[in-house]
Amino acid sequence: MTQTVGGGTAALRAVMAGPVIDPSDPGYDAARAVWNGDIDRRPTLIARCGSAEDVAAAVRFAQAEGLEIAVRGGGHSMSGQSVVDDGLVIDLSGMCQVSVDPEAMRARVGGGALLKDLDGATQEHGLAVPLGAIGHTGVGGLTLGGGMGWLTRQAGLTIDNLVSVEIVPADGRIVRASATEHPDLFWAVRGGGGNFGVVTEFEFRLHAVGPMIDFGLMFWGEEQAGDALRAIREVVPALPRSLNVIITVMTAPPAPFVPEQHHFRPGIGLLLAGFGDTEEHTSALARVRAALPPLFDHVTPMPYVALQQMLDESNAAGAHYYEKSTYVDDLTDGVVDALVDHLGRRTSPMSIVFIYRLDQAFCEMDELGTAFGGTRSPQYAIFGIAASPTPDLLPADREWSRSLWAALQPHSRGVGTYVNAMTEYEEHRVRAAYGSKYERLKRVKAAHDPRNVFHRNINIVPG
Numbered sequence: 001m002t003q004t005v006g007g008g009t010a011a012l013r014a015v016m017a018g019p020v021i022d023p024s025d026p027g028y029d030a031a032r033a034v035w036n037g038d039i040d041r042r043p044t045l046i047a048r049c050g051s052a053e054d055v056a057a058a059v060r061f062a063q064a065e066g067l068e069i070a071v072r073g074g075g076h077s078m079s080g081q082s083v084v085d086d087g088l089v090i091d092l093s094g095m096c097q098v099s100v101d102p103e104a105m106r107a108r109v110g111g112g113a114l115l116k117d118l119d120g121a122t123q124e125h126g127l128a129v130p131l132g133a134i135g136h137t138g139v140g141g142l143t144l145g146g147g148m149g150w151l152t153r154q155a156g157l158t159i160d161n162l163v164s165v166e167i168v169p170a171d172g173r174i175v176r177a178s179a180t181e182h183p184d185l186f187w188a189v190r191g192g193g194g195n196f197g198v199v200t201e202f203e204f205r206l207h208a209v210g211p212m213i214d215f216g217l218m219f220w221g222e223e224q225a226g227d228a229l230r231a232i233r234e235v236v237p238a239l240p241r242s243l244n245v246i247i248t249v250m251t252a253p254p255a256p257f258v259p260e261q262h263h264f265r266p267g268i269g270l271l272l273a274g275f276g277d278t279e280e281h282t283s284a285l286a287r288v289r290a291a292l293p294p295l296f297d298h299v300t301p302m303p304y305v306a307l308q309q310m311l312d313e314s315n316a317a318g319a320h321y322y323e324k325s326t327y328v329d330d331l332t333d334g335v336v337d338a339l340v341d342h343l344g345r346r347t348s349p350m351s352i353v354f355i356y357r358l359d360q361a362f363c364e365m366d367e368l369g370t371a372f373g374g375t376r377s378p379q380y381a382i383f384g385i386a387a388s389p390t391p392d393l394l395p396a397d398r399e400w401s402r403s404l405w406a407a408l409q410p411h412s413r414g415v416g417t418y419v420n421a422m423t424e425y426e427e428h429r430v431r432a433a434y435g436s437k438y439e440r441l442k443r444v445k446a447a448h449d450p451r452n453v454f455h456r457n458i459n460i461v462p463g
């Protein structure tokens with residue numbers, strides 16, 4: 001075994017320029033660790049690629065050696081799809097370069113860049129790509145599944161702003177896909193996940209954002225939770241397009257802006273960001289405050305990059321995580337009751353529910369124009385995230401997350417889900433997420449990866 005690994009390492013080193021890491025390397029444990037501390041896998045080799053040519057060499061090498069492939073962008077897959085026992089990890093973390101063309105309003109981004117790499121580079125020009133809300137997430141996995149965050153109401157999902165990709169499919173070629181080159185492949189990578197090859201470069205359209213934005217947080221305690229959610233649901237659908245919210249079921253952190261008597265108090269949080277007129281932000285906060293005064297609030301201007309990294313620490317790598325998500329049309333009484341009931345049933349104070357609002361620009365995109373797993377009508381995406389600092393607390397809150405999902409089901413849009421938020425692969429839910437797009441995805445998969453070489457993802461079996 002050791003000999004095979006040693007021989008494999010040398011053979012792979014011979015065909016690629018970037019470093020190749022095997023179990024004998026002192027950096028092996030750090031290189032195989034992924035964001036979810038609940039995942040512990042031991043790959044045979046880790047190919048830390050530095051270029052599309054390295055990726056192509058690694059893809060060909062793995063197939064020649066019969067090694068299962070895992071592709072690692074930011075390593076944030078909840079289920080640890082980006083690391084594999086006894087296989088080859090194609091690690092893109094070295095490919096995190098970002099180049100911005102402010103005239104053309106375009107950014108080119110390496111397949112292993114993190115959101116904070118991209119935000120940092122684009123904000124130097126007062127520009128941004130709509131991304132997710134946590135800076136250490138990978139652009140790769142987030143984009144390929146859709147990408148929702150603070151700018152979704154203003155500018156759509158991340159994939160709605162994707163102009164082209166450079167991709168290495170299973171045959172090891174390096175190809176570009178866009179609206180005019182390999183359009184089927186370009187359609188499929190916008191929502192169909194990592195099924196079709198390794199994306200070595202993303203090209204995005206940019207929007208003027210920041211550099212300063214308005215931020216507000218309001219918090220209500222457990223006893224006000226139902227009323228708070230009902231007040232929020234009245235205000236959110238009428239918000240101007242320049243504002244967006246994240247609604248949370250959470251524990252108040254011991255942060256400087258939280259009055260000490262409320263530290264560690266369970267409740268409902270409303271995070272409201274404003275990207276336009278400060279007046280609009282102020283009056284939206286006033287409307288919520290008038291409906292139900294919060295226990296405390298915190299309103300401040302902040303740089304857009306700070307907003308994008310505000311939740312980084314509370315979602316740090318290495319803790320133990322599980323999540324289950326669903327889409328609902330509205331925060332109906334049934335949804336509110338399920339959320340309030342589960343607020344007090346968490347074991348770990350780190351466990352949290354995130355609710356994203358999807359409307360405005362999100363709904364203006366052609367529903368069949370991308371492979372996104374979901375419809376484009378106004379809705380909320382609800383994520384029940386179990387999180388614990390130690391493995392022993394996770395099983396209880398994993399059940400809490402599943403129980404919340406089950407309680408929301410009668411009020412949800414069905415079993416379909418945002419594919420980027422699936423910890424367990426449930427085929428019927430993947431089919432439901434893609435709906436009528438599923439058969440087309442299978443055909444594109446058959447054309448570009450007929451032997452299902454790239455299957456460590458929300459897998460579409462070639463059809």
Ligand code: FAD
Pocket residue numbers: 035070071072073074075076077078080081082092111112131132133134136137138139140141142143144145146147148149193194195197198199200315420421456457458
């Ligand atoms: P990885 O584990 O590296 O990859 C995930 C999947 O994508 C794997 O199957 C991998 O093989 C594939 N992949 C990654 N990069 C490439 C590439 N370049 N080419 C081909 N395949 C690739 N989602 C949102 O929409 N909005 C959010 O605000 C948001 N916040 C999040 C915050 C946290 C803390 C976490 C853990 C997740 C969040 N997500 C969010 C979900 C996130 O989009 C997915 O977890 C996504 O898969 C992460 O991508 P990654 O590159 O970091 O992960």
